Amino acid sequence: MRMAQVSEHSGVPIATIKFYLREGLLPRGRRISTTQAEYGEEHLRRLRLIRALIQVGRMPVATAREVLAAVDDESLSQHQRLGAAAWALPGPVPPEQDGSGPDETEQARREVSALLARLGWQAAGPDSPPGQALTAAVATLARLGYPCDADHLALCARAAERTAEAELDLLESFPDRAAQVEASVALTVLYEPVLLSLRRLAHVEESARRFED
């Protein structure tokens, strides 16, 4: 299909598609004349992913380019490519904005290490990007006077484990490895607001159960 049809099918304006092409986020189409190129399904799929990263994940263009490079890197194992999203996506709390001092951060790092050991999680340590994000979040809680309870953290981690299993099942239902990797990145980002909204609804529900007359 031509660029006008890509725009129509995806709902992305032509100017935005041209911007993504220029920035190297979207691969060029197959050139069929000096002024026209042909685009395929893979371009539509990639456009969905770019919008998930930039619009929903609010990711800077340079970071999106890095994530997409990992998605496309055939030399990585499928685990590494599927993990690219969880690994390379910017964490929910950028450590430099967290404001915690070195003592709180060091203490939080020890708590995160102990948690990972207790869970038997070995694939990503406390110094991986999501490990650092967790450390920053735990340090912020301590700094604001709400230190984390180790049992409570472990319980939340076990719940995350169960939903991760279901999410990987969902990913494996996508037709091929490239689509799985793209879906992994997109769903990591797109399900965050779903999960946070469900948590708030569950809070309201549980609070009603306990405190409503």
Added chain:
Amino acid sequence: MRMAQVSEHSGVPIATIKFYLREGLLPRGRRISTTQAEYGEEHLRRLRLIRALIQVGRMPVATAREVLAAVDDESLSQHQRLGAAAWALPGPVPPEQDGSGPDETEQARREVSALLARLGWQAAGPDSPPGQALTAAVATLARLGYPCDADHLALCARAAERTAEAELDLLESFPDRAAQVEASVALTVLYEPVLLSLRRLAHVEESARRFED
């Protein structure tokens, strides 16, 4: 204690404390002379909450003022006050920025209604703030070509239910009703990055289990 000590204990600069006083977020201290006021533990606790809302929750000052008014409103039931955070906090996806059309939003609203009915959740409907946030997130997924699976959503909701129970247990461990309400608001905001980081770590772990040689 005097304002200088409040600043020292909380780590909040005096200029910031004066800003919170001026904006009506922090109650005035008990005046003990024409130039000095006395502050207590309740001011320290309130400062922690204000920082959780504004610094971590990135909440506008006007919204923080509304949440704090609900926290302080003795005419509300404890359920309503504990629910104030989940209810009044700005959702993870502001609907007006979501970009979904009316058809996608209407379809998503039906899916959210069906989910709440299936779960037996009755305290907050699809038109409550967290219900609207969920609807917007589900509509975005559909718009970007990843429609939600009803069974998967229900599974995520059940996991949220279990962590909500544990979170309410944690809240009930706070000494009095005012402290519980403040902790409810603070923990709703402060645990979001914890839970999102745990989810990413769980993804990396589960992906390693399935795909690593």
